[in-house]
Amino acid sequence: MIENLPPCPKCSCEYTYEMNALVVCPECGHEWVPAEGGTEGGDTAGELGVPPAEGWGRVVKDSVGNELRDGDAVVVVKALKVKGSPSGIKAGTKVRNIRLVDGVDGHDIDCKIDGFGAMQLKSSVVKKA
Helix, strand or coil: CCCCCCCCCCCCCCCCEEECCEEECCCCCCEECCCCCCCCCCCCCCCCCCCHHHHCCCCCECCCCCECCCCCCEEECCCECCCCCCCCECCCCEECCCEECCCCCCEEEEEEECCCEEEEEEHHHEEEC
C-alpha cells in the first residue's frame, strides 16, 4: 500500500485512491499504475487510459478495420442475442464511451448499453460511429 498517493496526472485531483495495483481518480475516472519510486506522476508507468497503439502494443480494430480507442462511440452492426433477455441488441444500436479490455473469448470491449446494462462485446460486431 502506498502511503502518499500521487495526484491524478490528467486532472490534478488530490483525492486519488488505490484499487489493487492501480491508482484511481474519483473525479475523472482515470486509472494508472503508480511509478516505482513513490509519489511521482506516473504518466508513463503503464497507464490504462492511453490509446492502445501507444500503451498496449496491440491494436483493436472494428468490423471494417477502423482503430478503436477508449471513449469512442460504436454502432452494433448485427443483431445480438442476449442470455436472459427476450429481445436482443438490435443492429444499429449506438454504444457510447467504450473501454478496451483484455476480455474472455475475444470480448475486447467493455460498455454499458441502454436497456441492457454493462456487458462486453467483440470488436468484430461493431463499427466506429
